[in-house]
Amino acid sequence: MSQVIACYKWVADEADIRINADLSIDLSKAKGKISDYDKNAIEAAIQAAAVLGGKAVGVTFGTSDAKPSLKDALSRGLDEVCYIKAQEASQADGAATARALAAAIKKLENVSLIICAEGASDTYSRQTAPRIGAFLDLPVVTSVSKMELTGNTLTAVRKLDDCLQTVKVDLPAVVAVLPEINPAPIPGLKAVLAAGKKPVHELKAADLGVDLSPLSTISEIKGYIMDRKNIIFNEGDLAEQVKALVAALRKEGVL
Amino acid sequence: MSQAEDKFDAIIVGAGPAGSACAYTLAKAGKNVLVIERGDSPGSKNVTGGRIYTYALEMLEPGIFAEAALERRVTHEQIMLLAGQRAITVDFHQPGFNAEDQAPVSFTVLRAVFDEWLAGKAEEMGAIVACGIKVDRLIEEEGRIAGVVAGEDEMYADVVIAADGVNSFMAQEAGLIQDISAKTMGVGVKEVIELPAQTISERFNLQADEGAARMLLGCTEGIHGGGFLYTNKQSISLGCVFTPEEVAQHKRSVHEIFQDLKMHPAIAPLIAGGETIEYSAHLVSEAGVRGIHPKLHREGFLMIGDAAGFVINTGYSIRGIDLAIVSGIAAANAIIAAAENIASVGPNYIQELNRLKLLPAMKAADGYFEVLETPWIYDKIPNLANDIMENLFRISGEVPLRMKDNVLGAIKANGLTVWQLAKLGIKGVRSL
Numbered sequence: 263m264s265q266v267i268a269c270y271k272w273v274a275d276e277a278d279i280r281i282n283a284d285l286s287i288d289l290s291k292a293k294g295k296i297s298d299y300d301k302n303a304i305e306a307a308i309q310a311a312a313v314l315g316g317k318a319v320g321v322t323f324g325t326s327d328a329k330p331s332l333k334d335a336l337s338r339g340l341d342e343v344c345y346i347k348a349q350e351a352s353q354a355d356g357a358a359t360a361r362a363l364a365a366a367i368k369k370l371e372n373v374s375l376i377i378c379a380e381g382a383s384d385t386y387s388r389q390t391a392p393r394i395g396a397f398l399d400l401p402v403v404t405s406v407s408k409m410e411l412t413g414n415t416l417t418a419v420r421k422l423d424d425c426l427q428t429v430k431v432d433l434p435a436v437v438a439v440l441p442e443i444n445p446a447p448i449p450g451l452k453a454v455l456a457a458g459k460k461p462v463h464e465l466k467a468a469d470l471g472v473d474l475s476p477l478s479t480i481s482e483i484k485g486y487i488m489d490r491k492n493i494i495f496n497e498g499d500l501a502e503q504v505k506a507l508v509a510a511l512r513k514e515g516v517l
Numbered sequence: 518m519s520q521a522e523d524k525f526d527a528i529i530v531g532a533g534p535a536g537s538a539c540a541y542t543l544a545k546a547g548k549n550v551l552v553i554e555r556g557d558s559p560g561s562k563n564v565t566g567g568r569i570y571t572y573a574l575e576m577l578e579p580g581i582f583a584e585a586a587l588e589r590r591v592t593h594e595q596i597m598l599l600a601g602q603r604a605i606t607v608d609f610h611q612p613g614f615n616a617e618d619q620a621p622v623s624f625t626v627l628r629a630v631f632d633e634w635l636a637g638k639a640e641e642m643g644a645i646v647a648c649g650i651k652v653d654r655l656i657e658e659e660g661r662i663a664g665v666v667a668g669e670d671e672m673y674a675d676v677v678i679a680a681d682g683v684n685s686f687m688a689q690e691a692g693l694i695q696d697i698s699a700k701t702m703g704v705g706v707k708e709v710i711e712l713p714a715q716t717i718s719e720r721f722n723l724q725a726d727e728g729a730a731r732m733l734l735g736c737t738e739g740i741h742g743g744g745f746l747y748t749n750k751q752s753i754s755l756g757c758v759f760t761p762e763e764v765a766q767h768k769r770s771v772h773e774i775f776q777d778l779k780m781h782p783a784i785a786p787l788i789a790g791g792e793t794i795e796y797s798a799h800l801v802s803e804a805g806v807r808g809i810h811p812k813l814h815r816e817g818f819l820m821i822g823d824a825a826g827f828v829i830n831t832g833y834s835i836r837g838i839d840l841a842i843v844s845g846i847a848a849a850n851a852i853i854a855a856a857e858n859i860a861s862v863g864p865n866y867i868q869e870l871n872r873l874k875l876l877p878a879m880k881a882a883d884g885y886f887e888v889l890e891t892p893w894i895y896d897k898i899p900n901l902a903n904d905i906m907e908n909l910f911r912i913s914g915e916v917p918l919r920m921k922d923n924v925l926g927a928i929k930a931n932g933l934t935v936w937q938l939a940k941l942g943i944k945g946v947r948s949l
């Protein structure tokens with residue numbers, strides 16, 4: 263049976279992240295969640311698996327903190343999840359993440375499609391899908407806003423800055439989807455209950471046989487203050503003020 | 518799925534303290550339990566002052582308080598009477614409330630953390646907790662409640678337990694209560710203000726893990742209600758409860774009155790430099806035993822916690838969390854004792870509520886309701902007390918008033934009579 267893979271990441275909920283007065287980041291109160299865009303990737307995998315008559319399988323690379331993600335991911339309709347549980351995930355960059363995910367996917371049989379979100383809601387590096395494609399030597403289609411499967415062919419619409427591009431690839435392939443690909447539904451009661459009974463395969467870093475050290479390391483994370491121009495248009499009468507405002511906006515290229 | 522697979526021994530609606538305590542006790546006895554919570558995590562939407570009286574946790578599982586997600590151990594019980602810029606604070610310090618070899622009397626608590634912890638304990642015992650799901654309807658079959666509907670899914674159980682809090686929609690669905698009346702409810706607003714632990718300990722004169730709980734009178738501009746302040750580990754919970762009916766007729770909003778309280782010269786220094794990290798509002802039952810719903814069960818259905826109306830408000834303390842836990846245990850015991858005889862669950866439940874002293878405790882506190890009904894205790898009494906103090910301490914070189922004249926003069930100046938005060942006193946002594 264063919265398998266459709268959804269890669270997802272467990273991230274800190276940005277609503278709970280606080281930036282201290284000295285611009286340092288306080289993650290201590292932040293709860294975890296499945297990266298919002300990955301919820302669309304999961305839904306896309308479920309829909310694709312239904313068309314292909316296969317299984318939808320989630321793959322995640324995370325520390326032990328990511329454990330609560332399993333039930334959430336499964337309640338969204340995945341048939342199983344493969345959980346690469348490794349401390350290395352906390353320091354991973356795009357290269358290490360993609361290497362881990364690709365190694366785990368390689369262990370699975372009959373993989374016909376691998377779906378990632380365009381980027382994660384925390385780092386938004388946009389590296390995972392392209393790098394997995396490179397590791398597995400598969401075609402990669404990014405920025406996908408619409409996709410359709412007919413037989414062994416995937417037709418994907420890529421949303422570019424100001425136009426839409428339609429691409430065809432033969433499976434197996436890797437796609438990176440945008441959130442507008444589908445509305446990710448909120449799981450219902452039965453789906454949540456069923457999640458508890460679905461299989462989870464846990465892998466350790468050693469099981470993968472690949473080097474998980476990052477190629478780039480994070481030396482600092484801090485908040486920033488948006489510089490504002492603070493221009494006040496109060497010269498002359500109202501008409502003149504509006505004129506000055508419009509002129510300034512034109513100059514900035516906003517109009 | 519067949520109906521057999523969709524059937525539980527009990528479905529509990531709501532993962533507040535009532536629901537989780539009930540689930541814990543049932544699961545521990547080997548029952549097949551499902552808890553459904555609409556919040557994304559238990560406690561995410563729940564509001565409390567708050568403090569929790571430890572005896573209830575001891576009843577759930579002796580010693581469990583030691584690992585519970587709680588804040589400070591309350592050893593300072595305080596009452597504050599505010600009038601204008603003035604304030605009288607009574608501070609009862611009993612270090613023995615936190616003696617080494619026994620459970621402390623009470624803890625301050627933050628609900629988002631506590632509720633999640635308690636629901637987690639129920640899960641450890643084997644209960645299934647499904648979050649992010651709202652129960653929309655009850656299923657009725659042959660005159661009994663047989664299950665719940667959430668979205669497109671139906672789920673069945675021998676007993677459905679309404680633990681969905683004040684103004685229980687489940688109990689309305691079951692036809693056991695009408696829509697709530699504004700008369701018996703208070704609306705509470707609350708802020709959690711973050712401060713370093715050390716600062717809080719210094720400002721409130723607290724040792725290590727000690728905490729203070731303070732009730733405030735005279736901070737509601739005469740509206741039936743009062744304020745509260747609890748010291749958490751690294752934050753202060755400050756709030757006010759008002760009777761909504763009187764608020765509607767009042768010229769200023771709840772929010773404005775509450776902001777004034779924060780600026781009061783006796784409160785402002787306590788929270789100075791703090792950052793408000795949470796603002797919330799919620800209803801709370803004010804009617805005590807009179808607010809308990811006349812029918813707490815029907816076949817296949819029980820109500821516990823706030824859904825049943827179990828709150829005691831004495832003016833010097835609000836008790837709801839402990840009663841929620843006790844009633845959850847009572848419901849679980851009733852189901853366990855009933856075994857196959859589902860019809861006996863309801864009567865068992867009432868029996869358990871009496872045996873665990875919940876109903877007797879609520880009846881005993883009934884007198885407070887009448888005393889708290891007296892409209893002038895919310896402004897004139899705190900003002901009177903502060904006037905007497907002021908006359909006592911303002912030494913000017915004049916011949917001081919005799920104590921009797923000080924008191925009588927202050928009573929009169931506040932538009933009260935000795936007779937009114939005596940009547941309140943008698944009412945108090947009689948009813949309490």
Ligand SMILES: Cc1cc2nc3c(=O)[nH]c(=O)nc-3n(C[C@H](O)[C@H](O)[C@H](O)COP(=O)(O)OP(=O)(O)OC[C@H]3O[C@@H](n4cnc5c(N)ncnc54)[C@H](O)[C@@H]3O)c2cc1C
Pocket residue numbers: 530531532533534535536553554555556559560562563564565566567568569570650651652653680681682683686704705706707756757758799800801821822823824827828835836837838839841
């Ligand atoms: C301002 C204020 C201060 C208070 N201070 C204190 C205090 O200091 N000490 C004290 O002991 N008590 C205090 N109380 C009272 C106390 O908060 C309540 O008595 C207590 O929370 C009751 O617990 P419960 O489990 O019955 O209900 P709740 O804690 O209200 O829990 C109900 C749960 O049900 C869920 N729910 C509701 N409807 C549905 C549905 N349809 N489907 C699924 N889930 C649903 C809710 O999300 C919630 O999690 C205070 C109350 C207020 C408002």
